[in-house]
Amino acid sequence: MSQVDNYQGPTGNLPDGHGRAPERFENPGLPAHKPRLGDVDPKVDKRRQRIVLALFGVSTLGTIGFLVAYFALPTGRDVATIHRSNLWLGLGLAASLLGIGLAAIQWAKSIMNNEEKVEERHPMASRPEVREAAVRNLAEGAKDSGISRRGLLKSAVVGSLALFPLTIAVPLIGEIGGDWNVGKLKHTMWKKGLRLTIDPSGRPIKASDVTIGSVFHVIPDGLDKTPDPLEEKAKAVVLVVRLDPQVVKSEQIPGASYQGIFAFSKICTHVGCPVALYEQQTHHLLCPCHQSTFDVADGARVIFGPAKRPLPQLPITVDDQGYLVAQSDFTQPVGPSFWERLR
Amino acid sequence: MTTTTPPATPTGKAAAATADWLDQRTGIGVAVKGLARKLFPEHWSFMLGEIALYSFITLLLSGVFLTMFFVPSADEVTYNGPWSALQGTSMSAAFASTLKLSFEVRGGLLMRQVHHWAALIFLAAIVTHMMRVFFTGAFRKPREINWVIGFVLLTLGLAAGFSGYSLPDDVLSGNGLRITDGLIRGIPIIGTYMSYFVFGGEFPGTALIPRLFTVHVLLVPGAILALVGLHLALVFLHKHTQFPGSGRTNNNVVGYPLFPVYTAKAGGFFFIVFGVIALMGAAMQINPVWNYGPYDPAPVSAGAQPDWYMLFLEGSLRLTPGQLEVVLGNFTVPLNVLIPGLVIPLLLLGPLAVYPFLEAYATGDKREHHLLDRPRNAPFRTAFGISILSAFFVLVLGGSNDLLATHFHLSLNDITWTLRFAFFLVPPIVFAVTRRVCLALQRKDRELVLHGHESGRIVRFASGEYVEVHTPLDEDERWIRVQHEPIRPVQIAPGEDSRGVRRKGYKSDLRRQRVSRLFFETRVEPVTPAEYAAAQEHLAVTAGHGDGAREQIGAGTGPERISHS
Amino acid sequence: MKSLAARRHDRRAPIVLLALALVLTGALYAVLAAPSRADAAPVTTQADAQAGEKLFQANCATCHGMGAVGTSVAPSLVGVGAAAVDFQVGTGRMPLTMSGPQAQVKPVQFTPDQISQLAAYVAGLGPGPEIPTADMVDPSKGDPATGMAIFRTNCAMCHNAVGAGGSLTQGKFAPNLWQTTPTHLYEAMLTGPQSMPVFNDANITPQEKRDVIAFISQQGGTQPGGLDLGSLGPVSEGLWAWVVGLGLLIGAAVWIGAKSS
DSSP states (O other), rough: OOOOOTTSSSGGOEEEEGGGGGGGGOOOOEEEEOOOHHOOOOHHHHHHHHHHHHHHHHHHHHHHHHHHHHHHHHOOOOOOHHHHHHHHHHHHHHHHHHHHHHHHHHHHHHOOOOOOOEEEOOSSSSHHHHHHHHHHHHHHHHHHTTTTTTTHHHHHHHHHHHHHHHHHHHHHHHHHHHHHHHHGGGOOOOOOOOOOTTTTTTTBBBBOOOOTTBEEEETTTTGGGGSSSHHHHHHHHHEEEOGGGOOOOOOOTTSSSSTTTTEEEOSSSSSBBBBBBEETTTTEEEEEEOOOEEEETTTTTESSSSOOOOOOOEEEEEOOTTTTTEESOOSSSSOOTTTTTTO | OOOOOOOHHHHHHHHHHHHHHHHHOOOOOHHHHHHHTTTTOOOOGHHHHHHHHHHHHHHHHHHHHHHTTTTOOEEEOOSSOGGGGGGGOOHHHHHHHHHHHTTSSHHHHHHHHHHHHHHHHHHHHHHHHHEEEHHHTTTSTTTHHHHHHHHHHHHHHHHHHHHHHTTTTTHHHHHHHHHHHHHHHHHHHTTTHHHHHHTTTSOOOHHHHHHHIIIIIHHHHHOOOOOOOOHHHHHHOOOOOOOBBBTOOOOEEEEEEIIIIHHHHHHHHHHHHHHHHHHHHHHHHOOOOHHHHBBOOOOSSOOOOOOOHHHHHHHHHHHOGGEEEEETTTTEEHHHHHHIIIIIHHHHHHHHHHHHHHHHHHHOOSOOOOOOOOOGGOOHHHHHHHHHHHHHHHHHHHHHHHHHHHHHHHHHHHHHHHHHHHHHHHHHHHHHHHHHHHHHHHHHHHHHHOEEEEEEEEEEOOTOOOOEHHHHHOOOHHHHHHOOOOOOOOOOOOOOOOOOOOOTTTHHHHHHHHHHHHHHOOOOOOOOOHHHHHHHHHHHHHHTOOOOOGGGGGGOOOOEOOOOO | OOOHHHHTTTTTTTHHHHHHHHHHHHHHHHHHHHHHHHGGGGOOOHHHHHHHHHHHHTTTTTHHHHGGGGOSOOOTTTOOOHHHHHHHHHOOOOOSSOSSOOOOOOOOOOHHHHHHHHHHHTTSSSOOOOOOOOOGGGGGGGGHHHHHHHHHTTTTHHOOOOOOOOSSTTOOOOOOOSSSHHHHHHHHHHOOOSOOOOOOOOTTOHHHHHHHHHHTTTTSOOOOBBBBBBGOOHHHHHHHIIIIIIHHHHHHHHHSOOOOO
């Protein structure tokens, strides 16, 4: 063996006169079995047997306790009774199970013969003659089938086997995605004149109600009456704040805010969590899921975390009664990025 | 077996008759003869896989109970049960039935909590079991297939956990699904279609809960059950590995028989696993969905995290900076989602899945291995495993960064920045340190074998010299420390023959040698008998100075031996 | 009598007496404070405001400026209202003892009387939110289900689903709400202290605020399923699964694998 740089082995230290020592140590063989105290002292043996019996007894008591708790401890309309029932049923079940488990193991450890036995291993591979016979059998079978002589038959088998799963796959794939209309991801139910209302009460919001420092969680008016309210809500939720004109650094869409009132999509542009955590002093919006941070005073630009794009702004104004309404739908798809979002 | 006298008792007779009936129809006697006294070696770490198996059985038992009361439907209902904070709230039938089985079905809450705790422990046990198999080299030939099966079981376990976690349709798990949707949508070209494929249309839809239910109670557990059967069959076929020790060789198994010792121990352990989980279900609340409320896409709560086994994904999503999202032409490729969500898990888990083949390539070893390695004797493997674990650990911390911030009064942003660097710095450092520790431990073993234990006794020779008396190791202690084979980098034939003609396959040999050197160049070899003899001679010479130490040397004759032919 | 007189000479006597007085005030405060102060709030006198001004100049003006118009280190308090003062001083957040990411809850520095005097002074500087009456914050009059829905949409992202608290950016945090008094909860919603947004009466109506208080008052106590593990969600559950669950089971495995003596 060549001497390599990092080699830290012993060969270099070998005294010259010891070339004839064996390469490896010999396995000293299994040490003698030491009997347990219970194997030699019948009194100890008796005591161990009693421990096992007692543990099985604990199990039976646990089962009885469980049944008593089941019948005697009803759950009512308050937390205390539910808690009580759960606790005592659980303790009964645990005692019932642990009793059996501990007893069985105690038995195995202290009573059963604990002398270690030795068994030989055999190599995994089958013996050469068995292998040869197997190969011969396969060759005979292949010859019997005649497949090697009939090439067309081979392709027919492969072809039909490959095609038949289509009978299951085609209808499955056709139906599993609903209408497959992925274009819906690009639009929300916001449209010109639709009122902004408070989530979840549905009260419309007067522009004058949105004071500096407050934040409104908003849903579109009439959300409940749409055919798919959850799907619409998952895209349309909006957060409304009013900023002091002095703190506004930039606007995402000029003219989209109303007297310092800004409405931004609440769906994170990272993977879609609701970005709901508004720090009113810094005007930062934080997503509690992955901590993307958006600066509302700077067009909802990302200032920290795993999101890339600003939260889309919803253009808003007021109607003739002074309630906040949308100017239009969002001007870009909301939520997480996908391949064709810009198409 | 010395006597075969027929049993005289009535039960004995009945048992014999039944056995006879069954054997005449199945020939089961062959299996019973082969299996009843099959030996298994004893070590606590061999029971980690059992914890996984038994928590899985606990999952099946409690899960069947839950399916009797759970309604997998997104239909809207109005709650009118005992929980006052939700009365009059509209929610899905899935959520309402979860509340009902928790509060109105006696024992239902217990079964739900048992089920969820068992799921967390199932995956924790799989991970620790895999750690044991990895660090002791139990995946080597002929067990590579079983390692891969185990790896697939891990991923199926994750799928089972994730699909079950989302079933109650609460705000917390709903946001988890939303994140999943965001991840799927990010896949180039087919992302949006994949999202529709999963949710049956736009997120959240009404199709997912019933679909997840089928996945959770039929597909995944069915696959797990089948693979667990295969996994165990292979364990029986291969016979269990054993730790090295006196009398234990690569060609034998030293242990206790399946019947009765392991019937009692393994059977009893099942009840202990179930019992401990029941204790947790009784005393520790888990996943209180009534606190989170029914799913609604608008709200989210602080502490929005998945169960622990998905936390590494959450962490990698949190740590990856957003700048990675790119637009190619008109098409958006959100690498800020794809790298942490798909690439990093593959990079961390992929090498683990194929590690047995990687190591076999580096050793060039084609023999079967049934004796386990002590982790210190495989420094590269141990360091590699620990460094991958450390990467996971950094990600898990990343996934818990908000809780770290509140509980240790730190800044969330500082934690994130620190962990971003840590993800790249910690694994290599951990690798280097672990390898050094392994080598140091091996050197300590050599030192012990050559010079014995320090006895703490100082002896003064007549010449005035002081020497500490070392007690030599007994045979068993020594064997543990010298039994392993040193693995050296593969040697290859030279690239050109004597006439200067390049031989075929030299390049691939060279590649293998490079990998092999990476694994095994730095190493400490076990003490050889020659070195031992030399050391003994040296000791004898020093001891020869005086009489005090002489008695101590040579006092290590081992106890009585049993031949292990 | 003699012994009592003797004890009066003990040098520890003033400390004992002070402690007793504090405990007594505390107990009285706990029992009486909410209703009495609420009743007192509308009838603060000119004298209260004058006493408050003195207190303000002694304790607060260094940062908030003479006349509470604000300085470079602290905001103006004109128009913040009595509710803001009662919350900030009543929870011990003000006066600030050290700078940091945000003001922390500390032992309250003033007596209830002094707090209402300070509140009266600040309320006189400009119109602002008033301290709610006992009726407005009575949890038994609120509907916890509506409260939970409001809380989930408006509060849970910072304070966690049941008000156990959570993290904000740069070392700031949303505190746990379980020990916060109903009055302080109401005032916090109304005034939006520090990072917290304002939830004015158009956004969350007074009735809805009481509902939120009713929901919070149910939290932090006995849980149906046992120990609440901090109500922090899956991370703490995972930690306990490893420590308690796997810990016990590995312990059992070691016991099973150990040789019996």
